Amino acid sequence: MTSLFKKGIKTFKILAVILFFIAAPIFVANASSSEESADKEFSPSEMIMHHIQDTHEFHIWGELAMPLPIILWTDNGLDVFMSGGFYHGDGTITTDKGSYVLEHEHIYYAGELGEDEHASKPLDFSITRNVFSLFLSFALISWVFISIAGKYKKRGTSAPKGMQSFFEPIIIYVRDEIVIPNVGEKKAGKYLPYLLTLFFFIWINNLIGLIPFFPGGSNLSGNIAFTFTLSVLTFLIVQFSANKAYWKHIFWMPGVPTPVRFILAPIELLGTVSKAFALMIRLFANISGGHIVVLSLASMVFMFKSYVVGGVVTPFLLFIMVLELMVAAIQAYVFTLLTSLFIGTAVAEDDHH
Amino acid sequence: MELLIPNPGLVFWTSIAFLLLVFLLSKFAWKPILQTLKIREESIDEALKAAESAREEMGELKADNEKLLVKAREEREQLLRDASKAASMIKEGAKADAEVITKRMMEDAKAGIEAEKQSALAEVRSQVANLSVEIAEKIIRKNLENDKAQKALVDEFLNDKSFN
Known part of the structure; x- marks a missing residue:
């Protein structure tokens, strides 16, 4: 009876912690919108879009934000400075190479931004919030797996311990x-390092995106540039590792009449691109969608300004958050699975004819 | 629509970070991890096989032991049977011996008794003879105390002995 009670307390504690984490974005969201919307009405779509897209500073709490380095390839060469000035004062930053303004998170040459939609822009290689998050995940992933590898080297074939025993089943599962x-089996060894990295890269970035406070919460794995890069890499790997049988299946499909082959070839060729395209859209839509759902639910509290709505929304938000934790893993799994499947069809021996 | 256009800057950084990560992890993480996992799996496989063969050996040993045990039990029973047979034989022998001895002793005793009886009888007989002689002598002495009697006796003898 007492143990059951204790268990109940433990469960309650865990729930409380989770609730705190979920409540945090509400406050953050509130805080971020408070400065600009002191006189304006709270606009959930603006807040959500602001969150989903990339920014040139990392908002932390209330008035507190971390300025990030801006790296521009301008008409006058490389220009590097901090982003603070874009968000304070008149929003123009002037360096010895030029002066710039930030409009909807795009950097323009100051003075050229008028009515013209296609005002000239410097190439923006800034360390944005997403790039910052990318570097964070880079550091985290390399630290985790290189330290685990050290443990494997040190402990040899004895049973895994600590972090090692958490990741080992996942590594074995992926393999x-x-x-x-x-x-x-034959070709797996060649692609395994890439696919393992891909899986953990997507998964950990998804998870970092779910952390509702600094330094998490950026929508990196839900950004189209991120998913675009990974799907292009998948596309390139598939095309470059494809064997004769694969190309034959695309351009001269065996086992069908010759006229059909001419119809099939462009379709199959398009299929190679559309597979990668689907990968890109799937990850982007799932992760961005998750962020939008969570933020929309949190926004409801501020729209209705009611404890009742809060009481109803918060448990539902908890449910969605847990669902998102699952989605984070599932999308990493799906991306890795499909990439391996595409590689598999590209390198398969032509033995079924 | 803004959301669907990849930003070149982020594509650039993601490519660099991800490819660098692939390179770093392949070299410093996945290689040792996968190698160790393979070695461990092989060693576990071997250990399992060794355990299996050890179990088989144990089974064989156990079967041997059982056989030995059965044999030992049989031998014990055989021994017990032999022993009880020997014991009963000894008992039988002892009984027969005892009977023979008893018989002999009885016979000896009987013979002794007979001999004693004979000797006793013989003594009685001789004593009776002596006594009768003594009595006869005394009677005769008594009867022949006077001359008349002596004369009568002589006469009688003489009558009996007809001198013919």
């Missing part, structure tokens, strides 16, 4: 359930 069945 035995995703890569080997799709790519095939």
Whole structure:
């Protein structure tokens, strides 16, 4: 009876912690909108779009924001400075190479931004919030797996311990359930390092995106540039590792009449691109969609300004948040699975004819 | 629409970070991890096989032991049977011996008794003879105390002995 009670307390504590994490974005969202919307009405779509898109500073809490380095390739060469000036004062930053303004998170040459939609822009390689998050995940992933590898080296073949025992089943799962069945035992070793990195890169970035406060919460893995890069890499790997049989299936489909082959070839060729395209859109839509749902639910509290709505929304938000945790893993799994599947079809021996 | 256009800057950084990560992890993480996992799996496989063969050996040993045990039990029973047979034989022998001895002793005793009886009888007989002689002598002495009697006796003898 007492143990049951204790268990109940423990569960309650865990729930309380989760609730805190979920409540945090509400406050953050409120805080970020408070400065500009002191006189304006709270606009959920503006807040959500602001969150979903990339920014040149990292908002932390209330008035507190971390300025990020701006790296521009301008008409006068490389220009590097901090982003603080874009958000304070008149919003124009002038360096010895030029002066710039930020409009909807796009950097323009100052003075050229008028009515013209296609005002000239410097090439923007800034360390934005998403790039910052990318570097964070880079540091985290390399630290985690290189330190685990050190443990493997040190402990040899003895049983895994600590972090090692958390990640080992996942690594084995990726190897035995995703890569080997799709790519095939013989070729799996060649692609395994890439696919393992891909899986953990997507998963950990999804998870960092779910952390509602600094330094998490950026929508990196839900950004189209991120998913675009990964799908292009998948596309390139598939095309470059494809064997003769694969190309034959695309341009001269065996087992069908010759006229049909001419119809099939462009379709198949388009299929190679559309597979990668689907990968890009799937990850983008799932992660961005998740962020939008969570933020929309949180926004409801501020729209209705009611405890009742808060009481109803918060448990539902908890449910969605837990669902998003699952989605984070599932999308990493799906992306890795499909990439291995595409590689598998590209390298498969032509033995079924 | 803004959301659907990849930003070149982020594409650039993502490519660099991800490819660098692939390179770093392949070299410093996945290689040792996957290698160790493979070695561990092989060693576990071997250990399992060794355990299996050890179990088989144990089974064989156990079967051997059982056989030995059965044999030992049989031998014990055989021994017990032999022993009880020997014991009963000894008992039988002892009984027969005892009977023979008893018989002999009885016979000896009987013979002794007979001999004693005979000797006793013989003594009685001789004592009776002596006594009768003594009595006869005394009677005769008594009867022949006077001459008349002596004369009568002589006469009698003489009558009996007809001198013919």
